[in-house]
Amino acid sequence: MRVSVDLDVCQGHGVCHMSAPAVFELDPDDAHSIVQLDPVPAEYEADARIAADACPERAITVIP
Ligand code: SF4
Structure with a gap:
């Protein structure tokens, strides 16, 4: 899987x-x-998913 961060949203x-x-x-x-x-x-996939769910700004996209 991959993850991406929307830097326009990330705070x-x-x-x-x-x-x-x-x-x-x-x-x-x-x-x-x-x-x-x-x-x-x-x-590290499980940790990455936890991070995505925990991001207060929903800035992280998980790409299967
Ligand atoms: S938790 Fe979300 S808003 Fe905070 S630094 Fe990470 S991606 Fe950016």
């Missing part, structure tokens, strides 16, 4: 990084989310 809360630190890093300048693993390896 830099960092919940994604806390939920799936291997998948989402935060831009040091504006704290917007940067996808680190594309595609997402199988062992």
